[in-house]
Amino acid sequence: MIKNFAKAAALCAVLTSGAVHASTIDFSYIFADGLQLTGSLTGTLNGAFVDDISNMTVDFNGSTFSGPLYVGTFNAATNSYDYSSGAAVLSTNATLNNFIIADSNDPQGNGVTNYFYFVNGTTPSGSGTQEVFAVNTNTGDIDLANPASGFAAGTWSLTPAVTPVPVPAALPLLVSGLGFLASVVKRRRLELDHA
């Protein structure tokens, strides 16, 4: 009985600290002409979607976006960008994406120097149903994927990072779980020694 409880506690500690809670997620977009955009963020992969997004980094054609970076979404109704919490839609499924990562959270893009958006549905340019656009005005790098405009689609990838990094808030729980597990093991050993 006590043995099974210990196993459950250990599993709970691991799950809480790693897969279910915020983790590092990598994403990339390889444009049809070969230009690469890679990045990472901290978030919670919930099914096909990423929640609680923070700590974005973007590297476009070898140059890192200046920051800090904000994540938001394109609002076709207002023809602007919405950077409110939870607005962005990042997904493992490229056809579900609707997000922008930029170094300014101004709805009209004021003050932006580099940005990357991936929009399905009504696109910011008004052309086609999917538009991926990356711009770094610091370097002049720019690329577009919008088949309706003659710019072929590229390849999107969003996956958890290979090595999950526990977030600080989960560490005490992990330590307490492991401590509890250690005490149970020690107690079992003492019981066996005394048996």
Add this chain to the structure above:
Amino acid sequence: MQKNPTLSERLPARTSFSIAVATALFSVAAPSHALTAPLSVKGVVAGSYFTPPVNSDNPALSIASTTVASVYAAAKVCFDLNNNGACDAGEPNTISRSDGSFLLTSRTAGNLVAEISTSTTNNGNPVASRNVLRVAAAQVAASTVSPLAPANVAVTPLSTEVLRMMENDGLTYANAQAAVAQRIGVDPSLLLTDPNTVADSVQKAAMLKESVVLTNRFTFAATMVDRGDVATVPAAEQAAMALEGIPRYDHIFIVMLENKATLSILNSPYTPNINAYLQAGNQFTNYYATGNPSEPNYTALGGGDDFGITDDNQWNCGATGANAVQDLPQPTNTQPGLAKSPFTVPCSQATNHNIVSRPNLFNALTSVGMTWRTYSESMNPGQDFRTDSVADAAVVAPDHVYAPGTLGGNTSQIGSPTLNLPLPAGLYKTKHHPGMAYQNVRSAVEFKTSNRTLGGGQWDAVLLNGTDYAIPVGYDKDQLGTDLTTGDIGALNFVVPDQCDDMHGITVTGTDSITHAAGTASDCTSVANNVSPTSTSDKILGRGDNYVKYLVNKIQASPIWQNPYKRVAIVLMFDEGNATTGKNSCCGWNPGNSTVAKPLISNAAGTVTTIDTSVTNYTNGNRGHGNSIFAVLTNQASAPKGIKDSDSYSHFSFVHTLQDMFGLADPDNVGTYMNRSKYTQNFIAANVLNLPEYAGSADPHFDSVRPMNHAYVIPSAYVEVQSADQNTTPQIGPDANQTNVWALPTSVQ
């Protein structure tokens, strides 16, 4: 782990933006644009690919031109931050891809520039001469649908024209876009799109036609910058629209009248309409014919020379050897439209009348994508244009009747309402066709379709009763009227009335329906070229004057004329005046020397000039024939009016002027002006040793060709050199002002 390339390694693949320059640029630009969104463009460099026609003397070798929508690959595209029309170091730039597309971003707004070099290709074809196309920053802004989204922009000749008009004419982007769109008859929403994507064939054709013309103008602008004529592309683009001060017109109608010196027309009671037009519009008061009789003048109007022709003989006369007629099939009576033709083969004569391989306005226009028309009146329906019209007893019209007070102050009725006049021969004459003498014009692919009919004639109502030729189904006896409605007008339009309506005069006889007595038409009897303006025999002047009014009213009522965005002119002129002595000739000939007058020809670069000995009897031609009126009316209400330019000009000057007007020559290379229209004062000075006809000329200015731009300021003590047929007091000193007769208001330049 992928090793990122260094920035300098990355940039060549994406952009030639240098790090150092970029740093410098943005370190300056960033503070002032920190609160603005960056600009991005997904664009295409596009236009037209024009394949010039083959204008051969041999019709079998002549090929029509073609035009297709095109893209420019490997063009350098940039944000022109300093607006000098060039991609300078530090300006964000990229290279257009094989499909003409490009992506470009900038933190600073600016016009777009596409530098089209000889390394650029146009639809995969080499570009022969550098060009620069542009897009207004306002167009980029208007094409930005959402913040941060790439603006969808096509860099085209039309976008360049819109920007040029914004800069030169002070128009807003929207107004300039609307002006160009309405000028060429295209929906404004289509005007600035990639022509490759335009589905409407009519509008696409209009866009491409204008693109070809603009491409030529802007290419020349780049040339002017490259050789240092003009400092910047924006300034050069404007200069290219007014070569030697002659503004670009979209359409010009040249109404050809016959055989009347200025003294016969000016203030004549028989020509109140022409005199009113002279006052309402502008005029050249010292305009000279170049020969006598008609044919050499018309030939000169077609190409700036008469090639020694001194008569009205058939265009095949003397055409032997290298000048042999090459029309296919030969125009004999076995051909349709020639069955009753007076055309004879052969026509033996010493002077060749079939001008072979000579440049002319017709070929020059089609070579750069423009069109020409001749509109001729009172031809036999179904006849070939290469022959004179013939009589037709089945076509009968009543005499013109003039009530008292309607013709030169007549006090009694002129003409008989019961006099029936069968269609006479020779109302249409090939001698009055400015292109007829040129073999390569008759052999041109468009020759048949560009020669059209002109309505308003005395016999029009019954013209289709004609029996001389098989009348084509749907024969249109007034294609000018039709074309004015549809807009299918040429850039250059010679409007040629018949020999009654043009004041030439022929014998027209008929029979009175009641008395059965023979009679003569009331108003087609010929009078002298210098007839007194008040002579009671001047009835044909009144007839011609009425016909001029009919034509002017017809043109002025058309959508073309009433389109304020089009630049349209009507010229009222005569082929010749009257003088055969004294200063009867201007601009290309010193009548004091008639011994040796072979023409000079230049190579394409204008660097080698030699005497052309290939023209037989050349010394006979280009003798001039006095002074005649020349009126210019424009459709621009706010254009200058009442201007008189008294500098001396001739048909050669007019051909020179038309080459400027339509961008057919390079003012810095007189060798590019055709035939004797190149005989400018500088050219004469440079070639005087090879130019015998100018030896001993007392007035090199008078005896040289110049554009009709009113640039020459007559010296204060200069007494006007007049033709012997002028009866006005010679002017002393300069004109009242130097305003260009062709001047257009700024809003449409």
